Amino acid sequence: MKRKKPLTLKYSKLRAKVFIRMLVLIALALVAVDGLYLLVRGRLGEEGVRLLQFFTGYEYEQALSIYNSALREHWEIIMLTVISAFFLLFFYFSLSWFTKYFNEVDTGVDALIQDDAEIKLSPEMSSMEQRLIFVKQTLQNRALEVQVTEQNKRDLVMYLAHDIKTPLTSVLGYLSLLNETPNLPYEQQQHYMKIALDKAYHLERLINDFFEVERYNQQTFQLNQQLVDISYMLVQMPDEFYPILSPAGKKMIVEVEDTITVHGDSDKLARAFNNILKNAIAYSDDNSTIEVSAKTLEGRAIITFMNIGAMIPDDKQDKIFEKFYRLNDARSTKTGGSGLGLAITREIITRHGGEIDLQSGQGTTVFCVRLPLFSQGG
Structure with missing residues (x-):
């Protein structure tokens, strides 16, 4: 399974929304404080006296006296109290907005472990929503793989x-x-x-x-790395596999360039090549030829194994390298195995910094292994 590129979190919408809210709160606070100042010390003082007179029913002189003694003489304390109140309200609403987003994220995290739960956050949290959805899909895929x-x-x-x-x-x-x-x-x-x-x-x-x-x-793969002559290793294989090839009239042809050298574990690489050949022999036609070739290209050793016979369907070509996967549902004594040979082969090739893939069609199946060549400077 191909790994998806992790999503980059972007909170531009969230920043913009929080910034606008802060500006609105600050503007309201400034308007309220300015209005109170005008009412206590400024041009609206006369209106303040009349409001006090209206609500208390006092005469103008009496209302003016109360206004002066209660408000004008203590206007510093009143302004400080009002500003403190607005600051507390500002702080409270700010925390409320942020905790709302934390609550959404917390709910989204809870939804990760619930198969049928939908992850839905605010529009300004769309980046976090995509990340949580990505994590949930990844966990579901891994759980399915394990299953x-x-x-x-x-x-x-x-x-x-x-x-x-x-x-x-x-x-x-x-x-x-x-x-x-x-x-x-x-x-x-x-x-x-x-x-x-x-x-x-x-x-x-x-x-x-x-x-x-x-x-x-x-997973006890320990690489004992040394210089390995791939060419010499491959030319010996026809003799090694002769007892398996001969009864079905099969033969193996090896065409390799001289002295293709890589840095790796000779035993592990031999095991990987043996697994590929065993698969090729098991699924090739009787009296057919298995062709093995090796060459160098752009700093890499290119080793191919081609057999004629049963093709591998397109939908199974990726799965064939998965552990415990067997091409045939009905396990036979001829071709049935543990379903680990090619999985182990890919593990060995990958640990050597190489790649392996296959192509199957028109009656032939070709496994291709690419390994980095030994470089004295590297």
């Missing part, structure tokens, strides 16, 4: 447990038969022993699959 991986692993264990019974039963059956009937003809004994041996080898492969699963889960 699929666990299901594939459970299916694999079930398949392996089922498949182990068959060869084990055959081995026990033929060995019991040989033990109980020692007077069987020699040719028949040899036939039974060969069948038991083949089933034992099959049982060994299945047990190795179990260990492969455990090794992958522990």
Whole structure:
């Protein structure tokens, strides 16, 4: 799965809205203070006396006396009190606005762990809303990946447990038969022993699959890096795979440039190439040729593995590198594996700073590995 580029938070709308609100509050405070000053000390003093006279019913002289003694003589305290009151109101409303946004973010964070909850914030918080939605989608995708991986692993264990019974039963059956009937003809004994041996080898492969699963889960990849001659490694592979190729009339052709050198772990790289070839052999047609080539291009080693046979559908070409993924739903003794070979291969190639991909179509499948060449200056 491709990682999305993280969203950059932008709060221009929020800043503008908060700034306008602050200006409005400050303007209202200035208008109120100025109006009060005019009422107490300025041109509106006469109107203040008349208001006091109107509300109290006093005579003008009496109202003027109260006005002077209560307001004019204490106007500093009154103005300080009013300004303090406006400051407290200003501070209160400012905190209310900010806590409102914090509450929205808190609600959005709660929605992250609720599958059916919608994340919806104020328009000026759209940047944070997009970030929370991005995080939620990422968490959901990772949870789905874990779920699929666990299901594939459970299916694999079930398949392996089922498949182990068959060869084990055959081995026990033929060995019991040989033990109980020692007077069987020699040719028949040899036939039974060969069948038991083949089933034992099959049982060994299945047990190795179990260990492969455990090794992958522990992720114990330690690279012992040194100079590796890719060309020399590849030209030896036809002889190594001859016992697997020969029974089906298959052969391997290797065409490589001389001395392609990379800096890496020779054992791990050999394991990666072996996994690719095992896949190519398993899914290639009988009596076909598997072509392996290697060349250098723009500071990288380009290694390709081409086989003729069953194609990989477009919708499965990315999944084939996922752990525990098997191309065939029905696991067969011929091609069925742990579903880890190509996943481990990609892990090894990636840790060497390389890339791996495939193309499948028109009866051929090509795996392409790109590795950085060894550079004395680097």
